[in-house]
Amino acid sequence: MKRLVILTVGKTHSGKTTFGRELERRLPESAVIDRDDVAEFINSQYESLLPKQGANTLKDALTRTLVDYAVHESEKHIIMCNNNSNREGRLRMLDWFHQKGLLSVLVYFNLPDELLYSRIASSERSTAILRKSKSFDVVLTRQIADLQKGQAEPPTERESEYLFVINDSDEVPGTIQKIVQIAGGKSI
DSSP: OOOOEEEEOTTTTSSHHHHHHHHHHSSEEEEEEHHHHHHHHHHOGGGGSSSSSSOOOOHHHHHHHHHHHHHHHHEEEEEEOOOOOOOOHHHHHHHHHTTTTTTEEEEEEEHHHHHHHHHHHHHHOGGOOOOOOOSSHHHHHHHHHHTTTSOOOOOOOOGEEEEEESSGGGGGHHHHHHHHTTTTTOOO
């Protein structure tokens, strides 16, 4: 079995977690590690340990622990659901996974910003994962600005063994099927 790491890349409300959960359901022997779940856990249980300023190093440390455990203590495919928009950080992460023998798949959600704002407006998603921002509108506006300033970058084909770009939600089922095929598994 080819062991995969699948990284989702995209702005808030683009469908990364929904995609990851569906892929986990269809891809035997896989596990989702979702940084939003980690953030919500920390925010609800360990708020007093959160950094007051700067990066959420506690979330980073807990995520690294989960990833390290999944890589070394399981044989599962790993599905990472988080923004992954910083190319330098993404490349470091992919390099680490490659050193561990995993094949990498990037799934880039390139949906129109107007659609994402519309999804946010009708979303019932909890803001409990947020630390700095008060709303997902603010998060999306910051993510758009980061792309415009070059502080975030879409993935390229040179970064991983496989790259899928989702420009429309209708492309999700076919992308999931292709990843299942890459893994050599049979879809459930």
